[in-house]
Amino acid sequence: MPLAAELDLPSFDHTDSSLRGERYRQAMTELHGYEGWLAASPFGFIVLDRESGEFFLRTKSAVFPGLTIADLFGITDGPLREEIVKNIINVNGDDHRRLRNLVNPALSPRAVDRYRPAMRRFLDQLLTGIREEDGRCEFIADFAKPYPSLVIAGVMGAPLDDAPRLHHWSNVIQRQFDPTSLMAEREQIERAVAEFYAYEDELIAARRAGGDVNPADDLISALIKAEEAGDRLSDDELRNLVLNILVGGVDTSQSQLAHAVRLLAEHPDQWEVLRGDPRELAPVAVEEALRFEPITPFTARILIDEVEYRGVTFPAGSIVLVSAWHAHRDGGRPDVFDLTADRTGQRQRLLTFGAGIHYCVGANLARAEMQEALAFLAERVTSLTLDGELDFGTPSGIYGLEKLPLKLELA
Numbered sequence: 001m002p003l004a005a006e007l008d009l010p011s012f013d014h015t016d017s018s019l020r021g022e023r024y025r026q027a028m029t030e031l032h033g034y035e036g037w038l039a040a041s042p043f044g045f046i047v048l049d050r051e052s053g054e055f056f057l058r059t060k061s062a063v064f065p066g067l068t069i070a071d072l073f074g075i076t077d078g079p080l081r082e083e084i085v086k087n088i089i090n091v092n093g094d095d096h097r098r099l100r101n102l103v104n105p106a107l108s109p110r111a112v113d114r115y116r117p118a119m120r121r122f123l124d125q126l127l128t129g130i131r132e133e134d135g136r137c138e139f140i141a142d143f144a145k146p147y148p149s150l151v152i153a154g155v156m157g158a159p160l161d162d163a164p165r166l167h168h169w170s171n172v173i174q175r176q177f178d179p180t181s182l183m184a185e186r187e188q189i190e191r192a193v194a195e196f197y198a199y200e201d202e203l204i205a206a207r208r209a210g211g212d213v214n215p216a217d218d219l220i221s222a223l224i225k226a227e228e229a230g231d232r233l234s235d236d237e238l239r240n241l242v243l244n245i246l247v248g249g250v251d252t253s254q255s256q257l258a259h260a261v262r263l264l265a266e267h268p269d270q271w272e273v274l275r276g277d278p279r280e281l282a283p284v285a286v287e288e289a290l291r292f293e294p295i296t297p298f299t300a301r302i303l304i305d306e307v308e309y310r311g312v313t314f315p316a317g318s319i320v321l322v323s324a325w326h327a328h329r330d331g332g333r334p335d336v337f338d339l340t341a342d343r344t345g346q347r348q349r350l351l352t353f354g355a356g357i358h359y360c361v362g363a364n365l366a367r368a369e370m371q372e373a374l375a376f377l378a379e380r381v382t383s384l385t386l387d388g389e390l391d392f393g394t395p396s397g398i399y400g401l402e403k404l405p406l407k408l409e410l411a
Helices: 021-032 050-058 066-072 078-086 093-107 109-131 139-144 146-156 160-177 179-210 219-225 235-249 251-266 268-276 278-292 363-380
Strands: 038-040 045-047 136-138 298-303 307-309 312-314 319-323 381-386 401-403 405-410
Touching: 045 050, 050 298, 050 307, 050 319, 066 078, 066 160, 078 160, 078 179, 078 235, 093 109, 093 219, 093 235, 109 139, 109 146, 109 363, 109 405, 136 139, 139 146, 139 251, 139 401, 146 160, 146 219, 146 235, 146 251, 146 363, 160 179, 160 235, 160 251, 179 219, 179 235, 219 235, 235 251, 235 363, 251 268, 251 278, 251 363, 251 381, 251 401, 268 278, 268 363, 268 381, 278 363, 363 381
Parallel strands: 045 319
Antiparallel strands: 038 045, 136 405, 298 319, 307 312, 381 405
């Protein structure tokens, strides 16, 4: 079998800083026109269809490269090293299964439903501020940024006034997954990890001190109580799970919600579809946004064993990027954002949250946040239009928007 490195493959550099907005979309579309399933990247390889994407996300021969990146950058001790080593995405085997079994009930669809009333209160509060500005807003700063920060504060049982601090910590710590940012901002990332550890340690201590006398209805309390066959989370496991949920639950939700609203503004016919039955169709709109514009377009894995797949040999140590953007466009269907399209199978197997044992632990919470936001807006906004130049980020790490100016016609 030929080695992957011996193949004549198209090349794609997802770290290219010019890949923003329309330039990014053109480059991804051009790569989509290539008939093969494999491309080269500066770091290794990119797989371009759903079947290969699911294979490399699910195989036991591949792991998330967090520890490899830490070693390459000389992160050998300190709070960032601790966070990387104990991050659930870098934990595998029996230890990972045990942690997932303990945390999953606290973040099940039914469990996160109890946070929906609070989400609606936050949404109403934020829209009131926009109403006072005659419907004009910079959606990122006025809505998409504060909303998930307030939600995560409520979920954690933290003071709502701390939401901006939580957003800052999440945004900075998330940069560890972007090698370019890690190289330039390591000291800032280290400091954010240390500060959040100190902050959450106080929250955890307060919850443990409360005992069963005054039980709280928040995630930290639920995780403290989590038990399976007599096994519970240690303090160390608990603090790192809470950090993982913070990092994965703020910047990502902000970015995906912003893209969903942008797509609806760019497709007014789809906004009208959503407004026809907001509560019923908001989940559909969320899944279509997750499919059409995944904010994690590339998910990395590193092979710990040699892998032979589709007649190609990938040596141990190979880095493989899974392109959710391309996987979601399998089958040659028209690439359109359409809430009414028959996506049977497509929306049920999205790779935006990953796949396999490392499927995003906070996916249910993220979906609930976006569903509530889109339903709320569709009930109260008759039309939304772009109101200036958009400022896109790059797909290296989280693909988001820096600015999204909108004009909302309020009901």
